[in-house]
Amino acid sequence: MHVPGWHEATKEWQEAGDLQMVGIIQEQHPDRARLFMQWKEMDWPILIDSLDLLETTVVPMTLLIDEHGVIRQIQPPRDRLDELRANFLDVAFEAPDAAAGSLLPEMSDAATEAVSLYLWDGAVDPNAVVGAFERAVDADAEHGYTLFRTGVAYRWRYDSEAVQPGDFQRAVHYWERALSVDPNNYIWRRRIQQYGPRLAKPYSFYDWVATARREISARGGEPSPLVVEPGGAEFAQPQRAFTVDEAGLEPPEMDDRIYRDNGEYVEVEATMVPSAIAPGASTRAHLSFVPNEAIKAHWNNEVDDLIFWVEVPAGWQLDRRAVTVPNPPETVSNETRRVELEIKAPEDASGRYELPGYALYYVCEDVNGICLYRRQDVSLVVEVGG
């Protein structure tokens, strides 16, 4: 691996005080880098640049920066450490003259305010941050970095207690808009791929997390906790061909007699990543099921698992016919339940498709003490463009 390899190769220089390692990470969830650093036993400073203020378009990137802050080498070769020692560590560089340049992020006043709120005002209401980014988009709707950063803010609110319906889909929407401004920005592209279908993945993003936890625990450590656990899309491995789990089930409920939940008991949200696909391409649906706190709704875990079923037109494919969320061991619980599945459109698809689906679950509420098996209809909307 790129960074751990450099850490190992330069350990002696670091310990001797000859070289300071510093990292800047680009992730939506920076605490995952904390677990990564712990796993690889790297204890140097890490700075968080989830908004990509540096305006890097690819990672990883390694730079040698002298004692005056001047960039002396970009992507030094790791197999030429002697040169690095002789041409960088052992050289006393002169201070730069006033003509030395440095690039600034290009931002409107509105974008500056939004970025400042996000970065530095930890007590601020996430709604205020999102609102500030929306104003920044209003000020310049074609500014790729503002669009990307607005997506980061929406996903951040989605992961917070201030989550609003549609936050995740809006995040995807803004990342897609940013990418339409500059298709060559791989930081933006990766943010979508992180949550997107396996056909579009360059690699698994967070499959290392389980190994890291296991190895940290094995050496007697306590793995650094994650604020947001990576979801299925983030663990998923890339694939070259769409695969279908043929272990199909019959639709779980054919008659119409099960009590309905129209969102009173469980709030359901579906997010499609990407939001629009080309004919023949696939998209990944992310569904979340949140028991309604206002009526103290909760899952009854002594009965059937939650199951989600979706119908697709002829020619469409699903990676799984029915997706279940196994009940946890406790008798009752009120956690958010998540379902992910992938849908592939046929080559001749075009337009907007509403794929009818429904979830079945056993939910209770404490206001009237009602516990029932219920069905909620959930359509998945797929836009297929030319």
Next chain:
Amino acid sequence: MDFLERFGHACGMFSPRAVAVASVVALAIPAGGAALPASIDGNAALLVPEEVATSSAQRRDSPFAVGDLFPDLAFPSLEDGTPTRLSDFRGKKVMLHVFASW
């Protein structure tokens, strides 16, 4: 020559974008050490010496170039969120990795 003039000259014209950018940078370079506006108070991210500022309107394909000063932006530290910049490591030889854990 103030920054707006300099920026306008560099760009050849004052587009709305150029004015907006210039105003941001002007905010970031308080004349005579004046306090920053409240809206960016505490945001050291945009503070750079005027002499070394170049707008990203003139950006190259890569944000980094040998011979450039590394952008003096402040980022929250992963350790405790405190604003930290590369210039905090001045006097040391730094190997900087811009990366993601994936």
